[in-house]
Amino acid sequence: MKLFFSAVQWMFFMLASSLVAPIAIAGLFHLSAADTAEFVQRTMFVLGLSGIIQALIGHRLPINEGPAGLWWGVFAIYAGFTGTIYSSTEQVLQSLEGGMIVSGVFFILLAAGGWLEKMARLFTPTVTFIYLLLLILQLSGSFLNGMLGLPNEEGTVRPLVMAGSAVTLVAAFYLSAHRIQWVRQYSVIISLGFGWLFFSIIGEASFPAISGDRIFHFPNLFVFGPPLLDSGTIVTAAFITLLLTANMIASIRVMEEVIGRLNGGNKKGSYRSAGIAAGINQMLGGGFSAIGSVPIAGAAGFVAQTGNVSIKPFLTGSLFIVGMSVFPPIMNVLSSLPSPVGYAVTFVIFSRMAGFAFAEMEKEKSQGRARIVAGIALLAGVGVMFVPAAAFIDFPAAAASILNNGLIFGTMIAICVEQFLRVRTQKKGE
DSSP states (O other), rough: HHHHHHHHHHHHHHHHHHHHHHHHHHHHHTHHHHHHHHHHHHHHHHHHHHHHHHHSSSSSOOOOOOHHHHHHHHHHHTTTTTTTTTTSSSHHHHHHHHHHHHHHHHHHHHHHTHHHHHHHHTTOOOHHHHHHHHHHHHHHHHHHHTTTTOOOOOSEEEEEEEEHHHHHHHHHHHHOOSSHHHHHHHHHHHHHHHHHHHHHHTTSSOOOOOOOSSSSOOSSTTOOOOOOOHHHHHHHHHHHHHHHHHHHHHHHHHHHHHHHHHHHSOOOHHHHHHHHHHHHHHHHHHTSSSSSSEOHHHHHHHHHHOOOOHHHHHHHHHHHHHHHTTOOOHHHHHTTTTTHHHHHHHHHHTTTHHHHHHHHHHHHHHHHHHHHHHHHHHHHHHHHHHHHHHTTSSSSSHHHHHOOHHHHHHHHEEEEEHHHHHHHHHHHOO
């Protein structure tokens, strides 16, 4: 029973943190309601399967896979290529299918060549601190907008949604610090259930009936047509793979730290195996016409809040996601979870990430150098977050995907500046 409830808690956490991206991307390509539902189902199927693959043959840590923000950005950029570079929406989506498959090949080549271990050395405590802080800052806008009921047709804050989100947020914080251990351990699922019920009472949520033409539907391969490959897509896939590698390494490092604190051990993930598994997962994203995935750093906050470092509940929760995704009526019911509730509960989970970030910074021996690196990287990363995405519309897709993402841009700046200062210090010491 304990395993079941822990797995359900993982399932709802994965569901709440992954539904927004496929719905938003479907909107960019003006997919019909039926096509949108199938796109969401295929994405959840791939995410659940990807988590299982990583847990069994990859990094072997309880880190869920989520829609990669980088691929989300590339989808958004490529949506504007319809009628210019590509003749139709279907052709754009076929090109993106090909891009994810190529990315999978690059991932496997990097892992097989031993490059991931070398890249992992670049993620020093300073770089990890900057990555986590930028992650929190980048997501904070989405969390607060969602909790205020934005965006909506009126473009204004919805007071009832804001009040419901505030109540859910307070309840989530209270439950996460409850004196009773089992309440703390299951605080995520209790908070989600409470928030969903409260939003139903105030008329901001509904529980749809389990109905539909198809009770069971296994995802099809290459729904948009056979994958297309061109030079632009291959170059974009190469850059995206390198950036996704940085995301993956950072997520593994943070989870290692959390498990070490909770267990007192030194649990390490395998970067090479994780890279091979990531390659398989990217190919699954392309093959099933979904979104490429990436290990989510927020899983560390979830594990820290629940205190459950066991991989069995995570594996079972991922199996639930896979099983749920092939039953459209059940998927429709669970996906009706009010998004403000998901944002409010996830806000509490990610608030713990700030503590991890500053704990990483404290490990740095050269605090003077760390402050310089942090100052430059945070100014660059946060600054890019305020630049409109449309400002980079004339840039190549690979460059635009970096400049549109403050998290990746700031992290890359941090790595470059820190390595430059290290080399400079070594030369002075000679």
